[in-house]
Amino acid sequence: MISVIIPVYKNKKMFLANLKHNLRFIGKLQIIVVNDNPEENLTRAVKTISPTITVINNPKNYGFGKSMNLGVQLAKHDYLLFLNSDVKLLDNRLEKALTMFKDPKLFALSFAQIEADNHITGANAGHFKQGLFQHYERHTSTVSENLWPEGGASLLNRHLFLKLGGFDEIYSPFYWEDVDLGFRAKARSLHTLYYPLIKVQHCHQTTISKYFTPSEVKSIAFRNQFLFVWKNIRGLALLQHLLWLPILIIKNRQNREFKQGLKAAFKRYLKQDEE
Missing domain, CATH: 3.90.550.10 (Spore Coat Polysaccharide Biosynthesis Protein SpsA; Chain A)
Known part of the structure; x- marks a missing residue:
């Protein structure tokens, strides 16, 4: 059933x-x-x-x-x-x-x-x-x-x-x-x-x-995309992510939702580690 x-x-x-x-x-x-x-x-x-x-x-x-x-x-x-x-x-x-x-x-x-x-x-x-x-x-x-x-x-x-x-x-x-x-x-x-x-x-x-603005939705989506990678990806894929991260930050330096999402991802990931 x-x-x-x-x-x-x-x-x-x-x-x-x-x-x-x-x-x-x-x-x-x-x-x-x-x-x-x-x-x-x-x-x-x-x-x-x-x-x-x-x-x-x-x-x-x-x-x-x-x-x-x-x-x-x-x-x-x-x-x-x-x-x-x-x-x-x-x-x-x-x-x-x-x-x-x-x-x-x-x-x-x-x-x-x-x-x-x-x-x-x-x-x-x-x-x-x-x-x-x-x-x-x-x-x-x-x-x-x-x-x-x-x-x-x-x-x-x-x-x-x-x-x-x-x-x-x-x-x-x-x-x-x-x-x-x-x-x-x-x-x-x-x-x-x-x-x-x-x-x-x-x-x-x-x-x-x-109930959420388009900007809020995009920020949450970016945040959770980063959290997914940090939580699940290992080995060469994780190394590739770390090598690409500075490039992604530069490419999206004018993207407010990207920057908000990345910052929020760091905060939430670190908070989880503390718990």
Whole structure:
């Protein structure tokens, strides 16, 4: 069976509408809603829709990674369905998808996401280039190897998720948590697959763009890109990063978000070491 984890941050109206829609597909499953907005309690609104749903109201804003980890702690079943508040399921193929997990090395399935412009995303890959790890979109309509499971639309093996330590909360409030998770899984010879047989509608960045400025989003993305490298890359790739770092700093000397992100990455990385 499956436990569903839905993180929510402020986008209440869309979340409740999508929850009502998705219940036709997940109504019989364990559902855990994690509300990351301490200014508003969602228990009554959610229980009105379905009294069996578990609601966690965070006492402060923890960010995506920690919110998801808290939800997983209450999960009772062997598989986890991660579903963002801005995602609508379009079919009920979850049980069929579970048969894929007969492979003990399969960590996760990442769904096809239909964006507002009908562009389909969800297939991904990444490589180390010019001192930084670059992730990018793949174009395919077949079940195939993915680098990471999309944090807001994927099905995962709970045991393996916990064995990997869950999402790393260093990336709070958002971005790169799922890339990091998939990279760590791959390092342990576990597989993540793009699974386009399950499709969802996704309003990408609906919440983020509503409550964070474009400059803030870019700074956080740069910060977490650096944190990802320092945390995961070793050997010759790390040496290449250190050699490229002065060049990157010079090339981006007029880029305020780059400079803010790099500075914030140093501060957060050093703080983690102190802890």
